[in-house]
Each structure stands twice: as C-alpha cells, then as structure tokens.
Amino acid sequence: MDVIFHGVRGSTPTADHNFLKYGGSTTCTEILHDQFQIIFDAGTGFQDVAILKDRPTYLIFSHFHYDHIQGLPFNHQIFDPSNKVTISSGLVKADELREVFVRAFQPMYFPIPLVDTLKNLKFVEFDLIVTDLSDLCSLSTIKLNHPGGAAGYIVKKDDKKVCVFLDHEYGLEPVIDNELVNNAKDSDLIVWDGMFLDEELPPKKGWGHSSIEQGIAFSEKTSCKSLAIAHHAPSRNDEQLNEHSNNLTSDKVFFAYQGLSHSV
Template identity: 30%
Template structure:
C-alpha cells in the first residue's frame, strides 16, 4: 500500500483566512509512506519543502527520522518550509535530498543562500541533523529496494523535475510545477511518466479564463490537466498548486469544471487540499477517488 498525504496544496505564496478554510493555504509538500517497506526500500518519501513541510514537522510524532526528500525545483513556495522542519533540529535525523541543479546552482547552494545571515540565523552547516545532498541528472531512474523512482524534466521557469514512484504494483506521479501548453516535449515527458498511474498529482493553478494573461508563468489549467490524465490512462488525479487568490468557492468551481471534462471516462479527478490522504491498496486502487 502507498499512502499519500498532501501537506501543502497552494502555489506561489501561503494564504490563510476563512475564504481558504476548506482547501487550506500551505505551499507544496507531500508525504508518501510505503507499507511494509524493508531493507533498502525507504518507508517514507517527502516531496518538496513548501510551508506544508513545517506543518508536517509539527506532527512528526514517532515517525522514523531516516528521510528521503525529492525536490522538484527551488522556487520559494517549494523551499520556505525547510528551515522550520522540526526533524532538522534532531541529531538522530538523517535526510537524503535529491534534486537537479538549476541555473548552475545546486539544491544545497540554494538552501544555503536561504539559510544564512541576515535572512536566517541558522545555517545549514550547524543543523544537528545529517544532510546528504544528491545532484540528479535531468532525467533518470533508480531502484531502491522494491521502490523504483523515475524522474524527468518538465517546462517551468528554470526547470522542474517530475517524479514517478512505483512500489508493489502501485504508481504515484507528481508533476511539480508545469506549463503543459507551453512545451510539447515536456508534455511528452509527463505523459510517459504518468502512463497508467494509479494517482497523478498535477499542477492546475489557473482557471481557463486566467491563463491567457499568465502565459509563460509556468503553470497549467484544469483543461490541460484532464487532457493529459486521460491521454495517459490515469485512474485518479488530484489538481494542486492552487492559485493563492482562489477562494474555496472558486476552487469548487475549478473542480466542477474538471469533473465535467472527465464525465463519461474512468478518470476520477478532484482538488488536492491540505491534509488530504489517499490510500492505494489492493482493495481500493481501482475504485474512483478511493
């Protein structure tokens, strides 16, 4: 079984207030747990360090402190939760951080720039936790015990890495930020990664009416997301990276549009929201929105 928990589903900046209550306002962070993982197979994988990572850290509890973190890219909304992630301040914690260098800058360098005076008083070099940075090529595949991680670059300002995780017959894919109409080649990359995925979590930040004035910003619409999911044969999709201006009511409308577009197909589509958990198991993997 793979359990996916959304800790942050907002794009650009975190938001709060009664208009954002149901979907939440933390920026991108996901937690995936692999049931019965043994040996070289990691039992817990985190994706991205938006402010949702801080929320996860507050509720870390007795989770194991051996952590694999996959980073999609280094925009603020994907790194700002890192300095406040509670396990970083625990000496027994060990984080392995995968990322593709961007604009000649490694993830370690980017985090170091974020965590130095006068911006922040605690530098990476004095954190109690052990950090192991791994620089990835633009695309690749790696086996970790029973888990296979495949990644590819997709279109976004300064680039973005989409990840696929395959474990015991279940497939989960996270796009990160992507502008699907902007680059046919990145759509092809994502299409290949998402083929027959049990769960695809995909950027669908803008309403179709908003996209024309936001071309080149690096994000997609529900129309783009549903079309890709249908072409890839995806079973279940969560739309994420919600625009910070979108209220609960507007996100309801976005979801209704996507569900209308998927009517008559086997695709189940809905909005991600903070603290949403999706369990993929033998008994529910093929049920819509299980």
C-alpha cells in the same frame, strides 16, 4: 502507498477563513510506505510532516522557487539530530543543491546558518537515492517546463504508480508534454499543477503553470485512475474551488486539500 498532501497552495501561503477547507500552505507532497518516506518539496506545508525514525526519509526538490523551499526550517523535527534526512533533486547536482540552501538560509535572510547547523541533513546525488531505493521501489525523474527548470518524479511500487508533476506549464513544449503523457500512462495517481483556468492562461504564458482543464485532458490522455489538482492559485478561495470541483467533467479528477491522504 499513501500520498499525503501537506501543502497544495502555489506561489505564496494564504491565511484567511475563506481558505480553511483547501488550506493555505505551499507545496509539500509526501509518499509514505511501511519501508520508506519520500517528501517532494518543502513549501510551508513541510512544517506538518512527521519525520519517521523507523524508515529512510528522503526530501526531494522539484526546483527552488520560494514556495517550494520556504518551509524547510520550520519543521521542528529537523532540529533533532537523530532525524536523518537525505536531500536531493533531479534538477541539479548535490553540491549545487546544498549551495541553494546555504544561500537561502544564511543570517542575512534567516537567523542561523541552517545547513551548517543541521548536520543531520545529507545532500546527495539523485542517482544515489535511486540506488538506495531500488530494492524498495522505483524512483525516476522527468523534465518539466518551468522557468529556471523543474523536475517531475515517478514512483513505482509493485503494480502501483504515482506521478508528481509540479510545477509544469502544459501546451508549450510538445516534446516534454509527450514524454509526460507516455511516462504517466495508466498511473494510479497524478499530482497536477492546476494553478490557472484555461481563460487565465493567455496573459500568464511563460509563467510555468497549467490549468485545471488541461489536467482533465491529461487524465484522459494517460488513462490514469486518478488525478489530483494541486498548486492552487493563492487567490482562489474555498468557495471558488468548490465551484470548480462541482463542475468537473471527469469522475477521476479531484481537488487536493491540505491534510488529504490518498491511498494507492
């Protein structure tokens, strides 16, 4: 499996020469395999996803804050009726999910009624996708700690395991945190919400995000092979991220950047 980071910025996109290395697009993570394509979230990075016709394409949402949905209409390939995209979430039922996007992309906020226009977008229950993929891989969801709720995802293929835990606030809900640790044990890759530094956490308690240092600790607790720090703060520029990268205390932790493809 290849894990492709199309957007690694949190909260809002950035566009400035000081953000070129890590990128300014918001959250969108793709897991690509010869037999399937799974896309987690459609932040502005979704515009760069190549929707493939030769395998099933699934778009799965962790939650519906703007930085995770705002890129949906800006991938021109979804306007091709032959590109079938199955959409779901482990957080809500299919009807509620569909209504989220009906409301978000209606003429009051967007030029066209997107969902009614694009008949190739199919909203289904999460369990249906799990069943559809059962002969190809294992897909499961897990609860995250985030305002309004959020769902993390675990993909297993053969002896490989990838965990996508965006967005999550670590350290407030021990039951949730312990479940994440137990389910992420020995992962090949964990995608981690590292929006903050430890020193920035106290005034941001309850905002729904974790720190870089917590990601390092989580990588040790889970004995994972690699952990990718993502969901970078929109104000954290290349120079700052480079500095934090150079100061990492774990060889298996790295900072994801827009366009990175990581094989597992």
